[in-house]
Amino acid sequence: MKHLLIDGRLVEAERTYPSVDPATGEEFDRAPDATAADAERAVAAARRAFDTTDWATDREFRIRCLDQLHAALVEHREELRELTITEVGAPRMLTHANQLDVPIEMFRYYADLLREYPMTEELGEIEERGRRHRRWVEKEAAGVVAAIIPYNYPNQIGFAKLAPSLAAGCTVVLKAAPDTPLVTLALGELIAEHTDIPPGVVNVLSSSGAAVGEVLTTSPDVDVVTFTGSTATGRRVMEAASRTVKRVFLELGGKSAMILLDDADFDTAAMFSAFMICSHAGQGCALTSRLLVPRDRHDEIVEKVAANLARVTYGDPRDPKTYMGPLISEAQRDKVDGMVRRAVEAGAKLITGGERVDPGFFYTPTLLAGVDPASEIAQEEIFGPVLVVIPYDDDDDAVRIANDSIYGLSGGVQSADQDRAIAIARRVRSGTFSINGGNYFGPDAPFGGYKQSGIGREMGVAGLEEFLERKTFAVVAS
Incomplete structure (x- = not known):
């Protein structure tokens, strides 16, 4: 059985629920069933890591951690492949493409992008009332991210949320899909055991019910909600997040x-x-x-x-x-x-x-x-x-x-x-x-929809910018 990742520690939950092999209909393992209190602890850890550490400002450290996570995923690729086949029901051939192998490269892509991405933009000087004013824009991490993913492509969608948010300097609470918890919890174990990502920067939860999602979408300590799932559920997520006027990014249904x-x-x-x-x-x-x-x-x-x-x-x-x-x-x-x-x-x-x-x-x-x-x-x-x-x-x-x-x-x-x-x-x-x-x-190609298929984009430069805030500065030029 896998464990929750909360504040840098792999922990058990008070209760568990079955993970089912959809090819047989039989239970093959059990997953920790996080409670609302677990979610609150995870959010508090992410808030503390964002507010009190230099994770958001140490670009070189984040690059190193992304490289470490990429290496860990590559090293444990075959274990993840077998778990994805069993829990997700994904055919083996698909894991060599968009179910696993291609998405792993997102961490390399965002580490490389972070090495060259400009966090400052000069706007030039203006003159007003006889004084010159230099103006510029700095980009900084948006804060604590709640990332909620579905069952169909848990690796691809989880990586597409986690890699750019970490590159941006955010801290994250990642909630696994109820039907495919173990493969996402495995990611949490790799983070805890094979990277230098500090406690609280990434927290990984699984839950069979709605209470955890309710905490993540309504907590005032969460700054950004990124959700992938049905349009009907996306509407509810958007409504819940609106109570604290969070930034909401939705990747929803399609026809x-x-x-x-x-x-x-x-x-x-x-x-x-x-x-x-x-x-x-x-x-x-x-x-x-x-x-x-x-x-x-x-x-x-x-x-x-x-x-x-x-x-x-x-x-x-x-x-x-x-x-x-x-x-x-x-x-x-x-x-x-x-x-x-x-x-x-x-x-x-x-x-x-x-x-x-x-x-x-x-x-x-x-x-x-x-x-x-x-x-x-x-x-x-x-x-x-x-x-x-x-x-x-x-x-x-x-x-x-x-x-x-x-x-x-x-x-x-x-x-x-x-x-x-x-x-x-x-x-x-x-x-x-x-x-x-x-x-x-591909990791470099923005993905998202028009109309009720969602708001915002995953992957590419656009995917990074979903997790950045822009701050405009002005100073009297000397």
Whole structure:
């Protein structure tokens, strides 16, 4: 069993709760179930570390600690890989990409960025009433950060919050997702045992209930809340944080559209769309879960996508040949299945899939055709391996449908004419966009959404600046 990290010490909780292997549905370990009092102690430790140590001002020390944490993650990569496969249900092949290996490099990226990032900006002199005034801006750490992460990509999302906040000089209370606590607690153990990060600078909690999150979002000693999860929960986080007027950064849901223009390579696009929606069993907020196709090619494309979905291998995530693993829980599978059933009742055509597979929480790759763009299945985030196909009449209609959503996280377009594809991409209101299969993901690329997909950006220079305050100075020039 893992431990909480509070004020530099690895501690046990008064009670525990089960961590379940979603591929079997069986408990494989237990996690500490932190209380509100634990959260209050963690916040107090983070506040003290920020207010009374030189963590926020010693840039070279922070760089060294980030380098140490990167080295520790690399050294213990295989242990983290096995834990991620078991607890998250992530297929082994995915841990060699965005579930683990690629995100580890965020710590190296922010250590390198911190070496060169300018913390001071000169504004020049002005003259007023016969005196000259020199003005400049200094950037400093925003303070204590509460970082709350979801279950789907706990390493990637946890690292994307922790690395830039530490680089900025903040102190952090990191709350693991209730369904995937152990992999995040493992990060806390590496910090405690393999880095010089001072007590209180990083605190790591896990909890099965809402009390810990309530403390983190309402405490007056927390300056910044960064949350990744559903839009519904994000609204509640924003409301709770507003009581103390905290800075709030939200990365929320998505209902991203992949637009196939009439000159696209439909064979390639069908394969790309089918395998994308099955990545991590569809449990990705940026996955393109709506496929927009020319109306007169609808049936042809549906047939091609269905053929590719039949090629998706699913099952034991430990098997290197498995492409798709399970959903995280029985509750999540129930949600996905309920949405599919209601879609069929509302008139969508089930082409393939829509079946539960036991043991574990597996759901077959699912394709729904002829979907009404205003229907629940086309408007609400599913978070499962379910692709809906929506016909459109022309380019303007495709853009209209893509933008007809409360979300604006990601999207894609496929066309033989790159200029035409880029023009379409610029009209879709989303924070990230893939053109002809382009991969935007990387530690240096800002990630976040428009509209109700969130506020702010993770990763890149923008990700660092989320955790910085700007202070403007002026002095009478000599």
